[in-house]
Amino acid sequence: MSDCCNGGFESLSHQMVVFHDLRCQISDLRCHKLLAVAEALEATSYLPSFILKPSNSHTPNHKTNPKNMKKLILTTLTFCSSLFIAQQASEKGILGDFDGNGTKEYAYTKVSDCNDDCDGKCETTIYFSDKKIKPFVISPAKNGGLFNLGDLNEDGKDEVGFYPGWCTSCWHGFHVYTLSKAGWKPLVPAISTHCSQWEEEKFPIKKDPKKKGYVIITSSQWEDDDIKIKSSSVKVN
């Protein structure tokens, strides 16, 4: 399986993998890398030699026309950039009643000891504006997307969803946490998701509308040399 993330933009020197593998858009870090290259492209008008090589045919070819290619690169990068901004917005916090006391509070994340290459401990802590609610750590995670999942197990408290950011791979586990008397614990084991699942907007967990006390878990699995997205109903209460 090709990994759309490893190597970042170096893949340009071989093939325009970056375009067929738009799944890369999911990761903000990858977008960072691509944006950096976009700036370099703008500054130097550099394009890989195989793109600049004249075509044998006089017929204009969209795939090998340097101008079109550059436009496509920059369009892709702009889209990546907008996704990154969307993720940043979520870092301001999500509102929910995570301890079930009837008052909504904010949950927000902070990452520590994690450089652009994901070197370091890379611990992301989820904090709450109500300081009576204990923070908890998810590691490794170079920050990530935070979600209020609603009250999935009907105990009066909203569950927290976390989609960790990372520098490599399109496979990331989606975490679902619930506040118990003993503290924060996973409501279900981390849900395996591939970025193609996110592209298709198949969210990993939701209440099962047909079965009380159940959730529908949608995960990505590698089967028969392909990524399969499967859903099943699981009891949580």
Ligand SMILES: [Ca+2]
């Ligand atoms: Ca509360």
Ligand SMILES: [Ca+2]
């Ligand atoms: Ca709950």
